Amino acid sequence: MKQEDAIIEDLKRTNPELRTLLQRRKRRNIFGVLWRVGQEWVRGVIGRWGRMEVPLGTRGEAYAAKYLKKCGYTLIVRNRREKKGEIDLIVMDKEFLVFVEVRTRSSEDFMTPEASIRAEKRRTVRRTVRRLIRKHKTAGLRPRIDVVGIIWPAGAKEPREVRHHKGVIAVGDF
Secondary structure: OOOHHHHHHHHHHHHHHHHHHHHHOHHHHHHHHHHHHHHHHHHHHHHHHHHOOOHHHHHHHHHHHHHHHEEEEEEEEEEEEOEEEEEEEEEOOOOOOEEEEEEEEOOOOOOHHHHHOHHHHHHHHHHHHHHHHHHHOOOOOOEEEEEEEEEEOOOOOOOOOOEEEEEEEEOOOO
16 A cells, blocks of 8 residues: 555646645545546557658558559559568559669659669569569469659648559560
8 A cells, every 4th residue: 555655646747737636536546547548548549640740751652552553553562571682562453563762852852763773672673573473372373563753842732643554564484
């Protein structure tokens, strides 16, 4: 009992909201008060999360998925990880199994989204695609690696430009 009293007194000193709630309530209802304070804290944290901005890359990938669906592709999976690599989107286009690398930039002042795919990234994508093809038999579908470049200015609700390049990274032998 003494330990509970010490904890309650410590909470009163550190949390002014709890202090006022405890003054209004009797000691036997302490857990209800603590529960209410906890709920208010969780609501505050969730409220802040709701106001956080979605990262540019995540918005770009979501928009590219919608764009490719509009173009007649069938979305299979987003953000597929395989050992040391990741494929942003895997879609199907008639007889092709298409692995899509999405690049989003707020402007082209420094470089285009497509130019930001360096040799190391191309090797990683190619290696990841080969692993996925070996692991999951593709049932006669031919693999292709596409790049979607998106220009999405800061503060804009929609991208200014979407460019889809088909088969720009060679898959090679698998």
